[in-house]
Amino acid sequence: MKNSIIKIESLHKSYFSGENSLHVLKGLNLEIKEGEMVSIMGSSGSGKSTLLNILGILDSYDKGSYYLDGMFIDDMSETKAAKYRNRYIGFVFQSFNLISFKNAMENVALPLYYQNVNRKKRNEIALQYLDKLGLKDWAHHLPSELSGGQKQRIAIARSLISQPRVILADEPTGALDSKTSNEVMEILKEVNKTGITVIIVTHEEEISSKTNRIIRLRDGVIESDKVNSKILSYV
Amino acid sequence: MFDKDRWQEIFIAIKQNKLRSALTAFGVFWGILMLVVMSGSSNGLVNGITHGMRSFATNSAFIWTDVTNKPYKGFQQGRRWNFTNEDVEMIKEQIPEIDVVAPRLRGWRSSSGHNVHRGTNSGTFNINGDYPEYNRIDPSEMIYGRFINQIDINNRRKVCIIGERVYEVLFDEGENPIGEYIKAGGLYYQVIGVFKPTNPNIQMDGNKSENIYIPFSTMQRVYNYGNTVHYMGITVKDGYDVGDVTERVMSLIKRNNFIAPDDDAMGHVNVQELVRSMNYMFIGISVLIWIVGIGTLIAGAVGISNIMLVVVRERTKEIGIQRAIGARPRTIVSQILTESVFLTTIAGFLGLAFGTLVIHFADLFITHINSQRPPDEFIFIRDPQVGLGIALAALVMLVVTGLIAGFIPARKAVRVKPIDAIRHE
Numbered sequence: 001m002k003n004s005i006i007k008i009e010s011l012h013k014s015y016f017s018g019e020n021s022l023h024v025l026k027g028l029n030l031e032i033k034e035g036e037m038v039s040i041m042g043s044s045g046s047g048k049s050t051l052l053n054i055l056g057i058l059d060s061y062d063k064g065s066y067y068l069d070g071m072f073i074d075d076m077s078e079t080k081a082a083k084y085r086n087r088y089i090g091f092v093f094q095s096f097n098l099i100s101f102k103n104a105m106e107n108v109a110l111p112l113y114y115q116n117v118n119r120k121k122r123n124e125i126a127l128q129y130l131d132k133l134g135l136k137d138w139a140h141h142l143p144s145e146l147s148g149g150q151k152q153r154i155a156i157a158r159s160l161i162s163q164p165r166v167i168l169a170d171e172p173t174g175a176l177d178s179k180t181s182n183e184v185m186e187i188l189k190e191v192n193k194t195g196i197t198v199i200i201v202t203h204e205e206e207i208s209s210k211t212n213r214i215i216r217l218r219d220g221v222i223e224s225d226k227v228n229s230k231i232l233s234y235v
Numbered sequence: 236m237f238d239k240d241r242w243q244e245i246f247i248a249i250k251q252n253k254l255r256s257a258l259t260a261f262g263v264f265w266g267i268l269m270l271v272v273m274s275g276s277s278n279g280l281v282n283g284i285t286h287g288m289r290s291f292a293t294n295s296a297f298i299w300t301d302v303t304n305k306p307y308k309g310f311q312q313g314r315r316w317n318f319t320n321e322d323v324e325m326i327k328e329q330i331p332e333i334d335v336v337a338p339r340l341r342g343w344r345s346s347s348g349h350n351v352h353r354g355t356n357s358g359t360f361n362i363n364g365d366y367p368e369y370n371r372i373d374p375s376e377m378i379y380g381r382f383i384n385q386i387d388i389n390n391r392r393k394v395c396i397i398g399e400r401v402y403e404v405l406f407d408e409g410e411n412p413i414g415e416y417i418k419a420g421g422l423y424y425q426v427i428g429v430f431k432p433t434n435p436n437i438q439m440d441g442n443k444s445e446n447i448y449i450p451f452s453t454m455q456r457v458y459n460y461g462n463t464v465h466y467m468g469i470t471v472k473d474g475y476d477v478g479d480v481t482e483r484v485m486s487l488i489k490r491n492n493f494i495a496p497d498d499d500a501m502g503h504v505n506v507q508e509l510v511r512s513m514n515y516m517f518i519g520i521s522v523l524i525w526i527v528g529i530g531t532l533i534a535g536a537v538g539i540s541n542i543m544l545v546v547v548r549e550r551t552k553e554i555g556i557q558r559a560i561g562a563r564p565r566t567i568v569s570q571i572l573t574e575s576v577f578l579t580t581i582a583g584f585l586g587l588a589f590g591t592l593v594i595h596f597a598d599l600f601i602t603h604i605n606s607q608r609p610p611d612e613f614i615f616i617r618d619p620q621v622g623l624g625i626a627l628a629a630l631v632m633l634v635v636t637g638l639i640a641g642f643i644p645a646r647k648a649v650r651v652k653p654i655d656a657i658r659h660e
Contacts, residue, residue, distance in 0.1 A: 058559060058654040078564045078649065086561025097556045097657065101247045106240065113240050114561040158560065 090159025262535030270528030271590025279619025287436025364454030380428030555656025575641025
């Protein structure tokens with residue numbers, strides 16, 4: 001039996017704006033084991049992005065508990081949160097979120113900069129990751145000179161460089177055409193094969209069908225949590 | 236600290252908004268420029284004034300007589316009186332705190348026509364009777380010969396020393412005046428020295444370089460002054476207050492001259508006090524300069540702070556991304572502070588450099604002007620300069636200013652939740 005990497009218990013989260021409050025997550029229970037490849041689905045407003053932000057320690061929660069790799073994550077200091085994000089979690093965003101004035105290599109190396117790895121060494125490591133993703137020749141290009149698929153691959157390289165335990169991908173293919181979407185999904189699967197847990201938020205069936213487990217959210221509760229039988233047959 | 240990634244962001248931020256950065260930096264530039272130019276000018280003022288009295292004995296006072304205001308011991312009020320040689324001897328004996336007493340006789344200066352002649356050259360000059368001690372209160376530089384000495388006094392020699400200006404009028408340029416005779420106030424005196432005052436900013440009987448000094452005893456005798464002393468300068472031994480000693484001298488003299496103890500009947504000037512209040516004035520000026528300079532600098536810092544707020548706002552999303560991938564608040568804060576300090580320091584250094592240049596040219600100009608003026612005139616400004624102290628203080632202030640200016644924007648940057656920052660468009 002593998003360890004659970006993520007475990008949440010009766011998690012609640014509301015947003016307040018003025019007098020109105022919006023109860024987004026209504027007591028979620030969820031456990032994700034190490035090495036799983038999970039997709040979280042739901043229509044907009046279902047709370048899937050909120051859940052991902054809480055999992056990524058980018059946002060806080062109101063009630064319940066969240067354990068990341070056995071550690072209780074609560075409303076911690078921003079410094080500690082940054083350290084956990086840096087060490088345990090890799091982010092892949094829909095809009096890539098690369099730093100526009102840094103070239104591909106520097107973007108990939110950035111998480112190591114925050115670990116105070118010296119420039120020469122971190123750029124060396126960044127090149128290795130770019131090489132793995134077939135982008136070595138683009139290392140010195142700025143994001144604006146790259147295609148969407150290339151940018152997302154750089155973002156994945158950036159999320160991998162700190163050797164995280166979990167990759168959190170928020171609509172990673174949302175801005176890509178179907179061909180590059182497939183390429184990105186193949187890469188994420190490769191990443192998953194190395195033992196890293198991958199959690200993808202998406203609303204596309206085609207994407208979720210490539211993951212091992214599909215969790216559907218609806219109005220802040222888990223509607224279904226199923227093992228993807230289709231994909232199991234391939235394994 | 237010196238990682239390239241840190242500086243890359245700063246240069247990009249400045250490059251992308253060249254005009255904005257330049258205008259913002261101008262505020263700080265101007266503040267430092269003001270501070271440097273003003274403090275340089277004030278240094279010039281202090282140098283000028285103190286140079287013009289550089290060797291004057293600061294532990295000195297001068298005392299002179301005035302009409303009495305009160306009847307006393309049978310004398311009516313309104314009496315005119317003079318110090319005498321006996322007064323001088325008495326204070327020398329009875330007040331040991333006194334170092335030097337220099338009695339003086341103020342000669343007349345006929346308003347009509349020249350009173351000093353040599354051959355066909357002539358002029359109108361003051362003639363004073365002096366003791367060698369006077370040179371210890373208000374030293375002069377001897378261009379030719381020597382000052383009056385005790386033997387001149389003892390023998391009532393008919394010798395004189397003449398001011399630089401007197402020499403220029405009576406003698407040809409470069410001519411050796413020693414041993415020559417001049418006719419002053421109807422009598423002939425042998426010239427034994429030419430002096431150049433070193434303290435033109437303290438004038439005694441007009442411009443000192445237009446004075447002729449003859450031995451005090453000679454003057455008393457030949458112009459029939461008897462034992463009269465017109466006024467006297469005193470210096471006080473180390474560790475004693477000039478004001479206290481002067482009071483004692485005056486009350487002693489009053490007792491000796493039948494003057495009521497509570498009658499003023501005398502005037503005096505305490506040089507120590509003058510110097511002290513002048514120093515207070517200098518301090519006042521420099522305080523004012525720092526207030527104005529720092530005020531201007533604060534205005535500049537507010538500008539920097541403002542622009543950093545805009546920068547932070549523009550980069551909110553970028554900062555959010557950086558935080559999502561592990562940048563600690565400290566990293567973000569130090570990044571913004573570095574940028575702010577960098578901007579202020581560069582601007583300030585330019586201000587410092589430009590200010591120094593302005594002061595340098597002012598110095599050249601003033602040196603030129605001063606060299607054109609006749610010597611021994613009152614000196615107002617001289618050697619304006621920017622000291623190392625000012626430069627270092629300015630540097631420290633710039634860094635502090637930059638830190639303060641960057642503080643609020645930096646706090647704002649890390650206060651936003653990373654997720655809100657990422658969503659920011």
